Amino acid sequence: MRNDEANAPLCEIDDLRIAFRAHDGTLNEAVRGVSLTLRKGERLGIVGESGSGKSLTGRALLGLLPPAAHCTAKALRFEGHDLLAMPAARRRRFCGSQMGMVLQDPKYSLNPVMTVEQQMREAFALHEPKPSRRALRQKVVAALESVHIRNPERVARSYPHELSGGMGQRVMIAMMVSTGPSLLIADEPTSALDVLVSMQVLTVLDELIDKHQTGLIFISHDLPLVMSFCDRVVVMYAGRVVETCAARDLVNAQHPYTRGLLAANPPLTDPPEELPVLARDRAWLDDLGVRQGAPS
Numbered sequence: 250m251r252n253d254e255a256n257a258p259l260c261e262i263d264d265l266r267i268a269f270r271a272h273d274g275t276l277n278e279a280v281r282g283v284s285l286t287l288r289k290g291e292r293l294g295i296v297g298e299s300g301s302g303k304s305l306t307g308r309a310l311l312g313l314l315p316p317a318a319h320c321t322a323k324a325l326r327f328e329g330h331d332l333l334a335m336p337a338a339r340r341r342r343f344c345g346s347q348m349g350m351v352l353q354d355p356k357y358s359l360n361p362v363m364t365v366e367q368q369m370r371e372a373f374a375l376h377e378p379k380p381s382r383r384a385l386r387q388k389v390v391a392a393l394e395s396v397h398i399r400n401p402e403r404v405a406r407s408y409p410h411e412l413s414g415g416m417g418q419r420v421m422i423a424m425m426v427s428t429g430p431s432l433l434i435a436d437e438p439t440s441a442l443d444v445l446v447s448m449q450v451l452t453v454l455d456e457l458i459d460k461h462q463t464g465l466i467f468i469s470h471d472l473p474l475v476m477s478f479c480d481r482v483v484v485m486y487a488g489r490v491v492e493t494c495a496a497r498d499l500v501n502a503q504h505p506y507t508r509g510l511l512a513a514n515p516p517l518t519d520p521p522e523e524l525p526v527l528a529r530d531r532a533w534l535d536d537l538g539v540r541q542g543a544p545s
Contacts, residue, residue, distance in 0.1 A: 258286040259464040260310060260432055263324035267305050267488075269317055276319060280305050281488040289431065290462040294479035294496060296472055296510065302488040303468045307434040310466075311344045312337075328431060349425030353437040355417030359409040365389075366405040369424050392427035393420070396453045415446035419453060426457050433458070434466045439474070451478060472499065472514055484510070487534055506533055 267280035280302040287293050295303045308314050310325065310332070325332040327348065332340060352358040360368055369389045374380060380388075386405070393401035396419040409417060418438060425433060435454065439447035455478075458465055469475050475482055476496050484492040484507045492504040502508060509527035 257288075257329070258326075259289045259291070259328060260287050261324055261326040262286070262306070262310070263322060265306060265309055265322040265325065266320070267302070267309060267314065268319045270319070279488050280309070283485070283488070283490055285483055285490065285493070287432070287464045287466060289464050290458070291481065292458065292465045292467060292479040294467045294469060294475035294482040295485060296469060296475055296482060297485035298510075299470075301485040303485055304436050306485075307350065307436060307466055307468055310432070310434065311348055311350055312340050313344070313350070346428050347430050348432045348434070349428070349430040350434040350436065351418075351421050351425050351438045353440055355409065355412070355414065355421050358421055359417060361409050363408070364405065365393075365407055365409070365412075365420055369393075369405075369420075369427070372424055372427065388427070392423040395427075395457070396420075396423045397449070398423075413446075414442050415450060418442060418446075418450050422450070422453060422457070426461070426463070429461055430463060431461075432464045432466070434468070436468045437470070438467075440470070447474075472510060476500070489534075491533060504533075505530065 263284050265280055265283040266278060268276040268278045271277050279300075283302065283306055285293070285306075295306065297303055305314065305318075309320055309322075310327065312332070314320055322333060327343065330343070332343075335343070359365075366386065366389050369392060370385045373385050373388050389405050390401045393404055398404050398416065398419055404412065404416065404420070409420075412420065422438070433454075438454070439450055442450060451474075454465070457463065465479075467475065467479055476499050479496045482494055482496050482499050483490055484502070484504065486506045492502055492507050494502060499507070500511065502511065506527070506529075509525070512525045513527065515521055515524060
């Protein structure tokens with residue numbers, strides 16, 4: 250492979266804008282001119298408050314925005330393919346095979362009236378012409394084993410309500426990575442889990458990313474977690490990217506909004522008597538400049 254091909258971005262977003270129409274007919278932008286790139290095998294963290302546009306940005310890549318969303322971009326590319334010009338049927342195939350998304354809470358993402366095996370079989374059946382029932386079951390069990398589920402046969406027969414939160418999240422990861430996607434978007438995959446189970450889930454993600462060189466977009470509110478798990482971090486505020494830096498350099502962030510987010514995560518040892526309050530500045534919305542850090 251030539252060096253230019255090896256270094257080519259896995260996905261590119263250029264000037265992404267997503268708006269929703271208000272009751273008075275005006276369009277209110279929720280994502281305002283977001284631009285970012287992701288390389289193969291890279292882990293890109295996106296952080297920011299709720300409503301900052303993190304999840305909408307990830308969903309735009311997969312074409313999973315709600316019908317009411319008005320989405321425009323100068324470019325939306327995946328492995329050189331123009332997603333904006335791609336027919337809907339082909340883009341759906343991309344989402345099922347080469348791009349995947351792990352959602353926040355498996356209790357709301359998994360179908361409560363279908364067993365794990367039934368749901369995972371649907372994903373495999375979409376990508377194989379007339380697979381046998383036995384072959385599908387073997388693939389389901391193998392996928393569950395790959396995420397360190399101890400009794401995959403029993404879990405395959407289980408309904409979502411019979412699984413713990415951590416096991417349900419592993420099932421979601423198994424469903425998304427079983428087809429070997431090049432891009433995985435993880436939207437708050439550990440927010441509903443305790444610390445120990447969260448670390449187990451991250452270990453599973455870590456192994457799968459290293460094995461398949463999957464590009465990861467990791468959406469989270471947990472800044473310390475993003476600093477330890479990701480390579481680069483994008484900070485979003487009110488639908489805009491306000492700062493981009495290497496994850497290891499996030500503690501030295503310069504934008505006052507990022508500094509405010511960091512201050513809202515006090516240390517466990519010698520915590521301050523009072524938590525600082527984030528003082529918002531109108532200039533953050535008016536400033537179109539983005540602070541760029543050196544890539545990792």
